[in-house]
Amino acid sequence: MNKLLVIGLDCAAPSIMFEKLADELPNISKMRSEGVWGKLRSCDPPITVPAWMVMATGRTPGELGLYGFRSREGNSYNKIKIPTSRDIKFDTIWDIIGKRNRRSVVIAVPPSYPPRPITGILVTDFLTPGKDKEFTYPPGLKNEILSKYPDYEFDVKFRKPEKEKIIDEIHKMTETRFKMAIDFMKNKPWDLFFFVEIGIDRIHHAFWRYIDEKHHLYEDNPLMREKFVNYFKMVDKYVGEMVEQVDEDTLVMIVSDHGAKGMKGAFAINQWLIKEGYLKLKSNNIKPGSSLDDVEVDWENTKAWAWGGYYARIFLNIKGREEKGIIDPMDVRKEIEILKEKLKSIKGPNGEEWDTKVFEPEEKYDVVNGDRSDLFVYFDDLSWRAAGTLGYETMYLLENDTGPDDAVHDYDGIYVLYRKGKKVGKTFNETIYNVMPTMLDVFSVRKITGLKGKVMEGMRYVK
Amino acid sequence: MAEDKKYTTVSIPTPLFEKIQKKIEGTGFTSVSDYVTFILREILAHSNDQEAFTEEDEKRVKERLKSLGYLD
Numbered sequence: 001m002n003k004l005l006v007i008g009l010d011c012a013a014p015s016i017m018f019e020k021l022a023d024e025l026p027n028i029s030k031m032r033s034e035g036v037w038g039k040l041r042s043c044d045p046p047i048t049v050p051a052w053m054v055m056a057t058g059r060t061p062g063e064l065g066l067y068g069f070r071s072r073e074g075n076s077y078n079k080i081k082i083p084t085s086r087d088i089k090f091d092t093i094w095d096i097i098g099k100r101n102r103r104s105v106v107i108a109v110p111p112s113y114p115p116r117p118i119t120g121i122l123v124t125d126f127l128t129p130g131k132d133k134e135f136t137y138p139p140g141l142k143n144e145i146l147s148k149y150p151d152y153e154f155d156v157k158f159r160k161p162e163k164e165k166i167i168d169e170i171h172k173m174t175e176t177r178f179k180m181a182i183d184f185m186k187n188k189p190w191d192l193f194f195f196v197e198i199g200i201d202r203i204h205h206a207f208w209r210y211i212d213e214k215h216h217l218y219e220d221n222p223l224m225r226e227k228f229v230n231y232f233k234m235v236d237k238y239v240g241e242m243v244e245q246v247d248e249d250t251l252v253m254i255v256s257d258h259g260a261k262g263m264k265g266a267f268a269i270n271q272w273l274i275k276e277g278y279l280k281l282k283s284n285n286i287k288p289g290s291s292l293d294d295v296e297v298d299w300e301n302t303k304a305w306a307w308g309g310y311y312a313r314i315f316l317n318i319k320g321r322e323e324k325g326i327i328d329p330m331d332v333r334k335e336i337e338i339l340k341e342k343l344k345s346i347k348g349p350n351g352e353e354w355d356t357k358v359f360e361p362e363e364k365y366d367v368v369n370g371d372r373s374d375l376f377v378y379f380d381d382l383s384w385r386a387a388g389t390l391g392y393e394t395m396y397l398l399e400n401d402t403g404p405d406d407a408v409h410d411y412d413g414i415y416v417l418y419r420k421g422k423k424v425g426k427t428f429n430e431t432i433y434n435v436m437p438t439m440l441d442v443f444s445v446r447k448i449t450g451l452k453g454k455v456m457e458g459m460r461y462v463k
Numbered sequence: 464m465a466e467d468k469k470y471t472t473v474s475i476p477t478p479l480f481e482k483i484q485k486k487i488e489g490t491g492f493t494s495v496s497d498y499v500t501f502i503l504r505e506i507l508a509h510s511n512d513q514e515a516f517t518e519e520d521e522k523r524v525k526e527r528l529k530s531l532g533y534l535d
Binding site: 068069070080082084085086113114116117121126127128129130133136138139140141142143144155157202205291308309310385387388389405 | 487490491492493497498501502505515516519520521523524525527528530531532533534535
């Protein structure tokens, strides 16, 4: 075994792939019954950036210095930076095997824009500004893609009201990308093929309400349910076609960066910080849905503020660190402990107990590089997303503050290891940190120090 | 002067030129100049603080991320 095909399905969840739709996915289900499969615990935070790079480098978000889709610049109040390929300071699997003259085809692994040279070819991810930019290595590959696949897209703008249209757009986008991937599998030389498809994530976020009877926005809509199921059937069909291209010397690995579950609502964290006296605004006349950038914050009297998303990041306003910081550095520990307890005691809209997780980055990672917030918060164990916007009548929003959203992220993604000619059929739960050591094992690379994970248990059986 | 023209000439050793010519066979690079330009840009990008995104690019990506619910 000396080749590796990685099929990355962003956000693919055990409850859908292994349970609800298992009977609709003959190829993936067959790979499970003949291979090794299970849940793949994501990193903290379980978010696309950093999770894919955790997989591709084996490093923690702390080491990578990436904690989500934005980083704060220079302890500022409102300057943010979007992660790019230049922020990845550790070697990826394709960098490491490239030095050993093994070739890779890398498609859409976030963040990979701008394209960096590799031994092989690379197409950038959905964080690419547009098709007018250089999005491939080598640069000429872009013309090949655009002439053969003129409707190639990096992503869809999915939170639009025309739901039927969007699901069809996502379907088409995914189909085009799979077709391109299969074309590359056949026509480009590779030892490692690493392909990420973002469509499943978009489908979950926009259409979860059609397949989850327990969702507070559940809609019994047979057409949308059918479209949802058909999307997954299409993914399964192309996974089958990809696997058809490989021989017995190739390990096939299906992985997802995190899972998904129904969203219960969005908690307006900055509104809560105002109520608790941590955040002060200069005017109380705020338009609903305003972001902190739209309002005048009274920084001289503010102790903390937050960013929303699938989890909340809370920053303290510390003297000497922030421009108008007011918390004395000697009091930071005390303030953090108090704030943690207050956050953990937040109850749901009807007074129900929440299982909110609050931690400092240092509690999760041995090394904490780059921009980091002072606290990470998972409201009700991620079931409630955090809204950074404010001006609402309530702190509990039943929909996402930036548009309709049905699903939040969950800790467990999926993995399947499959090799033609092997009949295994075993289940083990693994973590995302074990992906890199397993990939390295396929290429017999053993000397990478400092990796947290280990080779997956299932390798014993597929090797 | 170099600044007045869109392209200018630099010299590299002939054996290196030939090596590159061979290396880019079958890749998307259509000429040694294309390849050398790409490599030099890449090195320059890593050796100074040049931003990966232009201001306009960053705006486009931020808008998309906002619509995806990641920035709020």
